Amino acid sequence: MTDQQDRTAVADRPDLAAVSGELDLAVRTAVAAGRLIAEYSAEGGALADYKGGFEPVTVADLASDGLIRDALAGRRILSEESSSATWDFGGPLWVVDPLGGTADFSRNHRCVSVSIAFAVDGEVLAGVVHAPFLDETFTAVKGGGAHLNGRPITAGAPEGLGRSVVGTGFPHDRSDVEPLVERVRRLLTHCEDIRRSASPALDVCWTACGRLDAHTEDLRPWDVAAAGLIAVEAGARRGTLPPGEPGTLETAGVLPPDLNGEGFVVAAPTIYDDLVALLSG
Known part of the structure; x- marks a missing residue:
């Protein structure tokens, strides 16, 4: 530009x-x-x-x-x-x-x-x-x-992944479950617990107000547009995992960052980097 x-x-x-x-x-x-x-x-x-x-x-x-x-x-x-x-x-x-x-x-x-x-x-x-x-x-x-x-509202500040409750979700198309199972394995072995409400926007908003410490899932623009802004304005950090990591899709084309839900991660600032590293390793 x-x-x-x-x-x-x-x-x-x-x-x-x-x-x-x-x-x-x-x-x-x-x-x-x-x-x-x-x-x-x-x-x-x-x-x-x-x-x-x-x-x-x-x-x-x-x-x-x-x-x-x-x-x-x-x-x-x-x-x-x-x-x-x-x-x-x-x-x-x-x-x-x-x-x-x-x-x-x-x-x-x-x-x-x-x-x-x-x-x-x-x-x-x-x-x-x-x-x-x-x-x-x-x-x-x-x-x-x-x-x-x-x-x-303000996002939480957990001491680390081991003291964090993380939300996640799964696509309706389960033709390839191995990446999803690997994501859950990593979360279960490194975090305090996981949750799933089955309404991604609510999970992201619950991260914004501290009910969850993070949420990660492969999502669409309408899932993350409003909720992502709410989370960031509450002090959470958001981003995306590299394509091909557990739980992400290979995307065709480029979405604006605010509307990109592929490999979506939103988390309290104290654990964001560690969570991204965990899911990207």
Whole structure:
């Protein structure tokens, strides 16, 4: 990028007041989607289909996606449930997971989330992760800190990996489980314990507020856009493992750093380097 392009990009970025307004819209929309999801839960959360033959989709996923698209009408949206395979990250973009934790939802577990992030040229400027059944709403604006239900949150500071509880998860496609088993082996033999909520955005937000000390998993842009910003604004560190390490995929093309979930790692600063070294060794 040339100096002129860099100055133009900065000039085109929305100011803090504008970004705060976008966050307000995202929060209202996420909470409304959460109410709709709760209504579908009361009716049983019926499955609608399996994407790719193995990833569940419920009627609530699709209804939440429709509600969010209506609320953000006229804006460009990248959504897990209704976007094409061709992604364009230039300019303003809303990155959406209308229902994170579908397998949980379909079995009446409570770890379910709605994620909405606002990005410009691939840089996430605001994000919300709302957990409708837990009555918790995580938010962040870039440079403005992270909050849970309006109160500031801060990542933990464990003494080392041996005193750390780490979240992880697994893809729906289990055609090659050996790298996943190796990741779990390394975590179990070097950390205090592991957890899995099955809603990655919540695991990342729980790292932001100290309920977990880290989370690592191979994820998609809608999993990490809002939650990743929240974690970083809470003082956590985030990054990605080298392709080919246990639990990562070989990626085709390049994702903006804020939207890259391949080999995703987020952790308390005191253990980040050690965790990355553990998973990359």
